[in-house]
Amino acid sequence: MRHGHVRRWALAAAPVGALLLAGCGIQGTGVVEAGGPASVRVGPDPDFDALLFFRLPDGELTPVVRSFPPANAFPDEYEQTGGPVLPRSPERAVLALLAGPAKEDEAAGLSTSLPRTTTAGGVRVRSAADGRVLVNLPLALGALDATAVRQLICTAAYSKDRDGRVTVLVKGRDGVTATGICGLDLNGEDPGPTPTAVATRGRTAPPGPTP
C-alpha cells in the first residue's frame, strides 16, 4: 500500500519533472532549411564571354567565367549587333575548355577530365535546324569519361545559349557521338529523367569512314 502511494505520487510528479528537465538552456538542432540561396554578382567581368565547366575536388562540375581579349584572332567571331541571342564565341569557349584550367582555376583546386589539347582548329560549333547544338571535335570521343563529356556539353550549351537550355550533340573524330543537356540550371523547367546531363553515347558508325 505504501508502495502504491509512492508510485502514484511519482506518476503525478513525473510529467512535471520531465517538462522541467526537458528544455533548460539552448539545445542543438538538426539542419533546418531557411530560404533560397544568395544570388551574387560574379566577376571580374559581369559581361563575361563564356562559361567553362571544370571539375571540383568532389567531382561536381562548376562554372568559371572567361572573357576573351578583344584581339580579333578568330575570323568567325562577330559582334552582337542584332538578333535575339547571338553566339559570341562558341568555338573559343570550347577551345579554352580543351586548353584546360588556367592558373587561377588550378589554384582554387579545379581540374579537368579532358585531355589538354592546344590545337587551334578542328572545332566547329553550329546550331542545327531542330534547335540542337552540334559540336565537332578534333579528338576521339570514345576515350573520354562521363565527366569530360558533361564538361563539353555544358560549355557548348552555355556558349550558344545564355541560359544553357539546349540539347548538345557532340561528335568526335572517331565518329562517336554523345547527346545531352547540361542540366545544371537551377531554374531548369524540365529536369525530366536526366536532371544532371546524362550524356547518351553511341557509335553511329563503325570506325573508319568519317561522315
Place this chain on the structure above:
Amino acid sequence: MSPAPTAGVPAPDGGSPVHDGAEHPEGGGGRRDPGGRRRARWSWAFGLRTRLTLAFLLVAAVSAGTTAALTYREARSALLQTAQDTAVSSFRDEVRQTGFPMPLQAEGIEGVLRDIARKGRPHPWVAFAEYGSIRASSGTSPVSGVITPQLRRAARANPHGSFQRVVKDGVPYLTIAMPTVFPTGPEGVLPTGLVLYAVMRMTDEQINVEALLTAARDGALPGLVVALLPGLLAARSVLRPVRELRRAARSMGSGRLDTRIQVRGGDELADLARTFNESAEQLEHSVRELRQAEARARRFASDVSHELRTPLAGMLAVTEVLDEDAGRLDPDTARAVRLISSETGKLAGLVEDLMEISRFDARAAELNTDELDAAEAVRKTLENRHWTDGRVRTELPEGIRVRLDPRRFDVVVANLVGNALRHGGTPVTVRLRRGTGSDGVPLLVTEVADNGPGIRPEALPHIFDRFYKADAARTRSEGSGLGLAITLENVRLHRGTVRAGNRPEGGAVFTVEIPLHTEGDGR
C-alpha cells in the same frame, strides 16, 4: 495510568494536547501500549493535514511548473526564432551585395569575408568561404570547428540557405550555410560552387534564455507559497469535523453515551457525523434497555426473597416444633423430619443472603460505623458462632482501635472463617495487624488462613463470584454460595479490599484490608 509522555508531543491533529486525565478517569492502565503511541506519532507525520497540504502543494507545483515550463519554452523558441531569422536573412543580404570572381581567388577573399562578418546581425559572426580547395574565413582559423558535416552536405546537395544550432563545450552557436548562385541569362541560374558559412555565438540569447528560466522559476516558487495557504485552510476544514468526531468518540468511550456531534453541511464528513449520531443513539438505547433488564432481574430476586421470607418463617416455627417431637416418632419419619428441618433452615439462610445481596445491588446497604477494638470484635464473632473449641486459632494484638460497622465486620469475619472451616483444613488461623496502604492510609489487615489443599489457580479469579463452585464435583454446597460475594460487598462498603491466595506452605489465605477510619464517606 499510562506513563503519559504527552508533554511536548503535539496531539495527532496538531491542536492543543489532549488532557488525558479528564477523559479516562480510572483504570486507564494498559489502554495505550507504547507501540500504539509510536504508531500515532508516525501517522501524525503522514496525517491528514500533512497529506492534504502536500496534495495541494503538488497540484500547485504541477500547474505552476507546467505553466512556467510552457511559457518558458514558447518564449525561448520565439527568442531563438527571431535571432535565427534575423541572422539568416541578414547573412543572405550581405552576401548578395558582394561580388565574387569565378573562379574564386584565395587572395582578397578574407577581406571580403571580414566585411561581411562585421555587418553581422544580431551579433557579429565569423564568416567562412569554401570553394574547391580554397578555405578562408574572417577569423583566425580558415575552417570552423563548429560547422557539422550534415550542414555541409545539405548546403552542397541542394541550393538552399540552411542553419543549424550547435552546442559545443556548453556554448550554443548558430551556424548558417549559404550556397551562392548567379544568373547566367534572363532566366538561367547556376550555382557558383561557392558556399559561405556564418558562425554566430548565441551568448546573448543564452543569457536571455537563462533569464527567462530564472523568471519562470521565480514566478513558480511564490505560486507554491501562495498555494500553501488554501492548502492549510482546506486541511483545516476537513480536519475540524474529524477532530470533533474523535472527541465525541472518546467522550462516549468514557461513558457519556448522550454525546452527539453537530452535523454541518452535506458532505461525506457530515454523513459520517450523522452515522455517528445514529450509532450513538442506538448504543444508548441498547445500554438503557440492558440496564433496565438488569434492574428488573435484581428487583425480581429481591421480591422473590421477600415473598419467601414470611412462609419460611412459618415453616421454621413448625419444623422447630417437629424437631422437638422427633424423638417420639419412628426412626424413618424422625430422619425425614430432621432433614426437612435442616433444609428449611438452609433455605432461610439462603433467602437472608439473597436479600442482603439485593440490598447491595440496590445500593441500599448502609454503613453504621462505631469505634471499637478490633481484637474484641473478632473474639465476639468467634464466640457467637461457638468456634472456640480449638479449630480456630487467633493472633489478635490488643489495642487496635478501628472505626467500622460492627455488624458488617462480624459478617465478614464469620463468612471467611466459616468458609475456611467448610472447605479448608483445620486449624484455621485468624490474624490481625496494622498495615499501610499504597497511598499511605493506615489499614486494618485481617488474615484468615487454613491448612486445606488451597484454592486451584484457575478458580482464584472467580472465588468471589455469586454461587461459584470452586469444586465442580461438589454440586451441593453446605453454604448458600453467596458468602464470599457478601463478604466482598461488605469490604467494599468499607472502601477496603479482599483478596484470596494460597500460602507457600499450603492452605488458602484470605486477606481483608480496611482503612482504620472509614467514616465520612457519605453513605
